[in-house]
Amino acid sequence: MRDGNRIKAKGYKAQPSNHMTSANDYKQLLQRLRAGLPQTQAKSDWFEVPKAELKILGRKTSLENFGDICELFQRKPQQLYVYLTKKLGTAGNLEDHKLIFNSVVSQTQIDSALETYYQDYVKCPVCGRPDTTLVKKGRVTYIKCMACGAESPVKSELR
Numbered sequence: 148m149r150d151g152n153r154i155k156a157k158g159y160k161a162q163p164s165n166h167m168t169s170a171n172d173y174k175q176l177l178q179r180l181r182a183g184l185p186q187t188q189a190k191s192d193w194f195e196v197p198k199a200e201l202k203i204l205g206r207k208t209s210l211e212n213f214g215d216i217c218e219l220f221q222r223k224p225q226q227l228y229v230y231l232t233k234k235l236g237t238a239g240n241l242e243d244h245k246l247i248f249n250s251v252v253s254q255t256q257i258d259s260a261l262e263t264y265y266q267d268y269v270k271c272p273v274c275g276r277p278d279t280t281l282v283k284k285g286r287v288t289y290i291k292c293m294a295c296g297a298e299s300p301v302k303s304e305l306r
């Protein structure tokens with residue numbers, strides 16, 4: 148009985164007394180390391196939304212680099228086609244890698260629609276990278292990020 152008590156007391160004394168100090172040192176080291184690293188946020192700047200290449204065909208407008216834009220955004224032509232025609236309020240047709248709008252559309256209109264699409268449907272809101280796919284769950288569309296794994300519901304969905 149007396150022996151058991153003595154062992155317990157010994158065990159208690161054996162705990163390291165400098166535990167707090169080394170944890171603080173580690174925290175300070177981490178802070179110093181973080182301060183020296185470049186801002187990770189700046190990485191989103193390397194992706195540039197492409198400018199639309201337009202050709203006016205009488206009363207129609209051809210988006211010449213539609214195929215390239217789909218590839219860059221990693222979106223199916225159908226997805227971007229539906230978005231652009233709804234956003235610009237005009238009908239259109241897909242003709243080998245081009246989108247032909249049935250009206251005259253300005254450069255500014257298409258460029259701003261592409262920028263909005265990128266911000267709302269392509270860019271990961273968590274890490275800012277463009278390597279994403281769209282996943283539909285019920286009535287909600289999510290942006291699934293290949294870089295960080297986040298799934299974020301799209302901000303404003305056109306129906």
Ligand SMILES: [Zn+2]
Binds near residue numbers: 275292295
């Ligand atoms: Zn991400």
